[in-house]
Amino acid sequence: MIDVATASVESELERYFAASRLRAGDYGPHYVELWDQLEQASAGGKRARPALVLAAHNGLGGTDPAAATQLAIAFELLHTAFIIHDDVIDRDLVRRGSTNVLGAFAARGAALGADEEQAKTWGEAAALLAGDLALSQAHRIIAQLDIDPITRGRILDILDRAVFVSAAGELNDVTNTVAPHLLGIPDVLATLEQKTAVYSCEAPLQAGAVLAGASAADIACLGRFGRLIGIAFQLTDDMLGVFGDESKTGKSTVADLREGKITTLLAHARTTPEWPSIAPFIGKADLDPTEAAFVRETLTGCGSAAHTEQLARDHVALAKTELAASDLPGELRELLSTFADRAVNRIR
Amino acid sequence: MIDVATASVESELERYFAASRLRAGDYGPHYVELWDQLEQASAGGKRARPALVLAAHNGLGGTDPAAATQLAIAFELLHTAFIIHDDVIDRDLVRRGSTNVLGAFAARGAALGADEEQAKTWGEAAALLAGDLALSQAHRIIAQLDIDPITRGRILDILDRAVFVSAAGELNDVTNTVAPHLLGIPDVLATLEQKTAVYSCEAPLQAGAVLAGASAADIACLGRFGRLIGIAFQLTDDMLGVFGDESKTGKSTVADLREGKITTLLAHARTTPEWPSIAPFIGKADLDPTEAAFVRETLTGCGSAAHTEQLARDHVALAKTELAASDLPGELRELLSTFADRAVNRIR
Structure with a gap:
């Protein structure tokens, strides 16, 4: 739909x-x-972002x-x-x-x-x-x-925030690869939120809702929901970037490891005793398939994979709690709930 | 003023x-x-662009x-x-x-x-x-x-054209350094117009005029005037990039030569018998001061410097002809005429 x-x-x-x-x-x-x-x-x-705009607009009685x-x-x-x-x-x-x-x-x-x-x-x-x-x-x-100038002005503000926050997130992300410091899981999540969740989910949902003339409460709820599922999608993308099926995702499963991309997977692994055994392979530009397989095994064995999957599920659950506690129309809640499930159902 | x-x-x-x-x-x-x-x-x-916006707006009775x-x-x-x-x-x-x-x-x-x-x-x-x-x-x-939506829509169209044409000009400019081909003087002038003159002069003048509610004839005239002086300024910049006083312009006089930047200077020099003597130095990444001085002397000797200066003066003269033939208010014409003169007065 x-x-x-x-x-x-x-x-x-x-x-x-x-x-x-x-x-x-x-x-x-x-x-x-x-x-x-x-x-x-x-x-x-x-076309996930258009779908969110249209879902919010249509679901909130937009005309x-x-x-x-x-x-x-x-x-x-x-x-x-x-x-x-x-x-x-x-x-x-x-x-x-x-x-x-x-x-x-x-x-x-x-x-x-x-x-x-x-x-x-x-x-x-x-x-x-x-x-x-x-x-x-x-x-x-x-x-x-x-449309009327006030509504357009509000949508322009949403766009402005999306650009402003995404640029901050992108800068932080690049900074981590230039001047690596030990990022904790909350730091990684904050970067995912800034770099992706705001412009990809929060802003499209809120803009669609504003266009439909939604209430302040509904708009705020969609913002919280959007940030949470945006993070969940990104966590899953990070999982697929290491453990995915390349033939389905079209995405290499060694590129992120070779680049040393900071994910919750690595932020978690760093806190485990297994870290020293894989640390030399993270960011290794010529990582070979055997080494990559060893890193994957270790990330599973030390619980990092399960931890990231759980984080994604937690974010989806929190997002659904937002929907349940809201006054959003039932049909929209159902649609968004299905959308939220996709964030985690792609993993296996 | x-x-x-x-x-x-x-x-x-x-x-x-x-x-x-x-x-x-x-x-x-x-x-x-x-x-x-x-x-x-x-x-x-x-702040040349703001000055042009304000000149057009104020000079055309903007309120x-x-x-x-x-x-x-x-x-x-x-x-x-x-x-x-x-x-x-x-x-x-x-x-x-x-x-x-x-x-x-x-x-x-x-x-x-x-x-x-x-x-x-x-x-x-x-x-x-x-x-x-x-x-x-x-x-x-x-x-x-x-402001009223129609005027804003027209200004949005001017902005859109400025972005669209500048991107085309920038792409053409970069293409010339990647896949060099013998550009004639008209090609170089077209690139200057696209890359700089439209967004720097045509668009600010026209936008200011539209905001002031100017006539179609005045807006069109300012567009032609803007493109001509935009090109003149750029020609002068190219002269200063080779013959300028670094202490005044803050701009290196070897960088353009080292980069092999395509200018009307070089497009002209290529058509002269002196070209083979300087060709090896154009685009030479480690061009030294003696070599640069030799290139400068040759560009002067073979008439390329005089030719580019004349081109700049011709564009200013054409721009002034546009002003003279227009119905623009006298004060604005005078202001723009002075502005046009600056395009060439910076050279010596």
Whole structure:
């Protein structure tokens, strides 16, 4: 049900990218390619953020489907901008198993005769610009919402908070890889909340609710619910990044270990006697499959895997408690409850 | 006169950065530093874009100084975002003779014990995020303008065009360094127009004029005038980047040559018999002062310097012709004419 509602989002996005490509034609083939790549980057997602916008709007008696669709698209493009810029920061050439904007332009640069370093620099430039364009369009769509000024102003504030907090979270995340310090589990959870949960769940739900004219209590409840499930989803992603089935997730299960990505898995493992046996492999750029398998076994054996799974389940349970204690309409509660379950059901 | 008008811009910007810094405190000292660096990046400019917004608004009988100030700030922050992201693309640590956001965070990372590469990566991440924040605020300010919806919609369209065209220009510019091909002078001028003139001159003038309720003819004239002087300023910047007085411009006179930056100087020089004698030095990463002096002498001797200066003067003359043929109020024409002269008077 949550998926069907996003059909209008798909067709509106398609129209937007077609129009942009047409317009880009005046500036040469590389710019057209940039828009093609931007569309592909956007097309790869699960449309979770649009689904949350529409669920909140429709579930709270909203009566402006056209504005809700636009709002849904704005949050999807915000997400597209953030993942593209995240890949620039990490210098990743691949996202979800496919070449990303950076990778596509790096390959294009190589085909034009550039050396590897130059081609990658070009790819980074293209990705940075693509992210700026998607970010700009997210802002523009909300600025253009044909709704009363007070509601639009409130949605603009939600967008502003989403951008402000995500940037803080991203900076903290990068800081950990530059100047590693022993992060406790609460620090890791705070970074997940800032970097992902606010813009991915809290903001889309609250924006949809504000558009529907929801009560302050409902809006606040959706914010708390959103942050909790946002964290749960991220915890599960971190589990899948080590223990997942690559053929299903399209995500490498060694990349996070090689990068030494700070997760609750590692924050927990550090507190166990087994830590010294795996510490040398965390952040090892050429970690091999045997070593990775040993790390996985140890993370399971020392209880870190179970701990992170439990953390995710706890966050889902807390999120459902918020729903149960709320005055949200029954149908919306049910829909969001199902959505929350997905956060943990993906693991096994 | 154009400078005095921007006092309100300074105080409003100061207030915005103070508020953001306060808000950033919740997310740790690095995020506060990011906002400090963003303010410094913004403070280094000449406020040319705000001056153009205010000149157009005030000169065309605009009666909303508060909105004009906000609009002026939006274009200044757009500029800040673009120069910060431009430095990320070029991996520059310095801007206008001072450490930029990237450089400041690279130094901070080194102080925290990161190695040089890690520290620079952190600096790039911080700069990318700082640019995203400035870009977002530029959009937010215009979205929040308390003016009639039709006027705001037109200004949003001007902003959208500025972002769209600048990204195209920046991509073209980077493409030239990755896959160099023999660019003619018209190609170089087109890139200058796209990358800089539209967002720096055309858009601020037109936005100020739209806010003032100007006629379609006046708005169109200011667009043409803006593109022409934008190009003239950029041509002069390219001259100063090779022949300038570093103590006055704060800009290295070897960096552009070492980078092999495509300018009309080089596009012209390529068509002269002297080209083979300097070609090996263009894009030479370790170009020394003697070699740079030889390149300068040759660029003067073969007429390329005079040609670029003439191009700049021609663009200023064309811009003034636009003013003369227009129905713009006399005082505004005079102000803009003086502004146009600055584009070329800086050279010697």
